[in-house]
Amino acid sequence: MSKARNVLPVAVAGGGIGGLACALGLAQRGFKVLVLEQAREFGEVGVGLQVAPNALSVLDALGVGIPAKRDALLIERMLMMDGVSGQTIVDIPCGAEFIARYGNPYAVAHRADIHGALLAACQGHDLIELRTRARVIGFDQESSGVSVKIAAAEAERARAGEALGEGERVHAIALVGADGVHSRIRQIIVNDGDPFASGFIIYRAVIPVDQMPADLQHPYPTLWATKDTHIIYYPVRGWTVFNFGATVRTGQTEVDETTEAPLEEPLALFAGQHHTPLRVMRAAGRFRRYVIRRRDPVENWTQGPVTLLGDGAHPMVQFIAQGAAMALEDAICLAVMAEECEGDFNRAFQRYQEIRIVRASRVQTMSWMMDKLLHAGGVERQVRNSIFAGRTPQQSYERLDWLYQPPDYVRAPRG
Numbered sequence: 001m002s003k004a005r006n007v008l009p010v011a012v013a014g015g016g017i018g019g020l021a022c023a024l025g026l027a028q029r030g031f032k033v034l035v036l037e038q039a040r041e042f043g044e045v046g047v048g049l050q051v052a053p054n055a056l057s058v059l060d061a062l063g064v065g066i067p068a069k070r071d072a073l074l075i076e077r078m079l080m081m082d083g084v085s086g087q088t089i090v091d092i093p094c095g096a097e098f099i100a101r102y103g104n105p106y107a108v109a110h111r112a113d114i115h116g117a118l119l120a121a122c123q124g125h126d127l128i129e130l131r132t133r134a135r136v137i138g139f140d141q142e143s144s145g146v147s148v149k150i151a152a153a154e155a156e157r158a159r160a161g162e163a164l165g166e167g168e169r170v171h172a173i174a175l176v177g178a179d180g181v182h183s184r185i186r187q188i189i190v191n192d193g194d195p196f197a198s199g200f201i202i203y204r205a206v207i208p209v210d211q212m213p214a215d216l217q218h219p220y221p222t223l224w225a226t227k228d229t230h231i232i233y234y235p236v237r238g239w240t241v242f243n244f245g246a247t248v249r250t251g252q253t254e255v256d257e258t259t260e261a262p263l264e265e266p267l268a269l270f271a272g273q274h275h276t277p278l279r280v281m282r283a284a285g286r287f288r289r290y291v292i293r294r295r296d297p298v299e300n301w302t303q304g305p306v307t308l309l310g311d312g313a314h315p316m317v318q319f320i321a322q323g324a325a326m327a328l329e330d331a332i333c334l335a336v337m338a339e340e341c342e343g344d345f346n347r348a349f350q351r352y353q354e355i356r357i358v359r360a361s362r363v364q365t366m367s368w369m370m371d372k373l374l375h376a377g378g379v380e381r382q383v384r385n386s387i388f389a390g391r392t393p394q395q396s397y398e399r400l401d402w403l404y405q406p407p408d409y410v411r412a413p414r415g
């Protein structure tokens with residue numbers, strides 16, 4: 001085993017994209033890490049993921065850019081269509097000029113390709129220990145760091161007849177809450193209740209390529225926007241399947257996320273959409289539905305040697321496809337600060353928060369503001385279309401620079 005800088009590990013609650021990236025970034029800088037994942041195995045829910053250049057730059061800095069991009073599709077353009085008229089609203093080329101400007105292409109990938117690349121690198125690093133079936137339920141600060149509480153194993157809980165028992169404590173030098181939108185660590189640090197329903201739900205499906213209309217198979221995501229709805233589809237896994245997502249404002253706070261929805265259900269809700277994306281919806285046939293949840297930005301994610309990262313810190317709607325990108329940027333920033341502060345995690349987490357909170361909150365806010373543009377109807381739709389009309393690629397790039405150019409802390413470890 002390589003010599004670690006720390007005796008007690010840094011505990012990371014949650015082994016999603018953010019948690020694994022954080023573990024890898026820390027281990028590459030000499031810190032021993034213990035990842036505690038509640039699920040029976042590491043994996044990702046859902047299928048497609050848009051991976052913007054700022055996210056790919058983090059994956060490069062973590063040394064997993066090549067495997068992460070291997071099966072990804074590097075897209076030709078970003079396209080937004082008017083779901084009323086069928087006209088193109090936004091068409092931003094993502095070729096050589098885009099790549100030169102941002103240092104990376106824009107990709108679409110299977111979630112498992114990105115998560116799998118991070119997982120393989122974590123599994124291959126001797127400073128990282130990965131544990132499954134380890135649900136973090138709380139923590140106590142100690143003079144030497146943090147005592148992390150883990151729920152008793154399911155079987156033990158069932159035997160004891162307990163709802164949620166404390167099973168084990170892990171002593172760690174610091175704790176990172178990378179435990180997602182329903183973060184338990186956030187409940188303790190921020191204590192702002194459950195994330196709220198955004199008013200939108202999403203119907204998701206995977207379409208085998210032979211069922212996908214041939215004339216709608218393009219090497220880029222196609223997004224169709226109408227009042228209160230949008231639909232997106234793109235190929236993943238080497239064009240073997242298409243990822244399909246249809247988002248609609250229904251005001252629902254709960255839906256049955258465990259069973260499939262038949263075609264008639266979204267068809268009724270998307271009646272105002274253009275016939276073209278509805279052809280894709282018909283090809284999908286069956287769907288899973290989920291409530292889209294969100295929060296507004298908060299001023300603090302940190303309590304001494306405990307901090308939040310990714311959706312635990314700043315859950316956002318997916319309207320600019322940046323949630324995983326922000327989790328990745330958080331991860332590398334936190335690791336760089338741990339190195340710069342030479343393992344003083346109280347100080348490192350304060351600096352991490354100071355650096356990240358404005359950018360992540362800006363993206364969180366912008367994502368929600370996109371509701372206004374994506375889901376406009378009536379005269380607002382015409383205003384939206386006039387805003388984008390005639391915009392050159394260069395004018396679009398100028399507006400995207402702040403987001404897609406990687407911040408300076410996105411860098412590989414020294415040496």
Ligand SMILES: Cc1cc2nc3c(=O)[nH]c(=O)nc-3n(C[C@H](O)[C@H](O)[C@H](O)COP(=O)(O)OP(=O)(O)OC[C@H]3O[C@@H](n4cnc5c(N)ncnc54)[C@H](O)[C@@H]3O)c2cc1C
Binds near residue numbers: 135
């Ligand atoms: C419909 C939709 C589409 C999206 N599309 C995109 C996109 O195209 N591009 C993009 O960048 N982002 C996208 N996002 C956002 C992205 O999925 C998330 O922002 C990202 O997955 C957050 O990563 P995370 O690691 O913070 O959290 P998660 O991925 O939620 O991982 C959290 C992990 O913690 C585990 N966990 C939870 N609680 C505990 C606990 N108490 N103890 C231990 N483990 C625990 C979970 O099992 C999970 O493995 C989308 C989101 C949605 C909903």
